[in-house]
Amino acid sequence: GDSVTQMEGPVTLSEEAFLTINCTYTATGYPSLFWYVQYPGEGLQLLLKATKADDKGSNKGFEATYRKETTSFHLEKGSVQVSDSAVYFCALSTDSWGKLQFGAGTQVVVTP
Amino acid sequence: DGGITQSPKYLFRKEGQNVTLSCEQNLNHDAMYWYRQDPGQGLRLIYYSQIVNDFQKGDIAEGYSVSREKKESFPLTVTSAQKNPTAFYLCASLPGQGKNSNQPQHFGDGTRLSIL
Numbered sequence: 001g002d003s004v005t006q007m008e009g010p011v012t013l014s015e016e017a018f019l020t021i022n023c024t025y026t027a028t029g030y031p032s033l034f035w036y037v038q039y040p041g042e043g044l045q046l047l048l049k050a051t052k053a054d055d056k057g058s059n060k061g062f063e064a065t066y067r068k069e070t071t072s073f074h075l076e077k078g079s080v081q082v083s084d085s086a087v088y089f090c091a092l093s094t095d096s097w098g099k100l101q102f103g104a105g106t107q108v109v110v111t112p
Numbered sequence: 113d114g115g116i117t118q119s120p121k122y123l124f125r126k127e128g129q130n131v132t133l134s135c136e137q138n139l140n141h142d143a144m145y146w147y148r149q150d151p152g153q154g155l156r157l158i159y160y161s162q163i164v165n166d167f168q169k170g171d172i173a174e175g176y177s178v179s180r181e182k183k184e185s186f187p188l189t190v191t192s193a194q195k196n197p198t199a200f201y202l203c204a205s206l207p208g209q210g211k212n213s214n215q216p217q218h219f220g221d222g223t224r225l226s227i228l
Contacts, residue, residue, distance in 0.1 A: 043118075043219035043220050044202065046218075049216055089154060098160075099160060102155045105154050
């Protein structure tokens with residue numbers, strides 16, 4: 001079945017450092033790929049998405065490129081802020097029911 | 113503003129008790145979903161519904177039940193058969209009966225359920 005694997009956390013960074021969170025997937029067909037962010041005590045918010053190979057999603061300084069050849073969708077940000085401290089989830093959707101398959105989540109902690 | 117409202121934010125269950133988590137949306141979305149979140153495990157799908165009066169089991173439906181009598185509402189009942197109900201529960205919705213997998217789901221702020 002479909003699955004998503006993302007790097008374990010926590011990832012601890014200093015402010016203004018470069019962030020990468022690795023995400024790889026296994027899927028039949030051609031999935032849409034998403035990154036969601038969860039702040040403490042809250043639900044998930046969409047961060048960015050990509051719906052076909054070589055698409056680049058971007059939002060709030062975060063970027064991720066849909067790489068079909070490596071089945072990856074790594075999240076990057078060039079200069080993180082303390083306010084970026086959160087849990088980040090990679091997810092995919094392939095079926096007509098709109099169901100999402102999530103990775104385990106990666107906690108990011110940014111220190112001043 | 114349109115959105116998804118989950119209530120209560122915190123809920124406590126006694127042994128042998130059923131509890132119901134509320135999920136209401138005013139986004140006019142057809143499809144709705146319930147997920148369970150446990151530490152380090154990501155989100156797992158409990159139930160989903162594409163239209164009123166119809167719903168399907170997800171990956172971990174045992175010990176849970178749902179109803180979809182109105183488009184706006186998709187309550188989840190955690191029954192006494194669910195032996196490990198302590199978790200964070202998230203409700204989500206999607207337009208167009210979920211048939212376009214390109215669209216992102218919208219999430220509520222969750223309900224945290226604990227056992228007394």
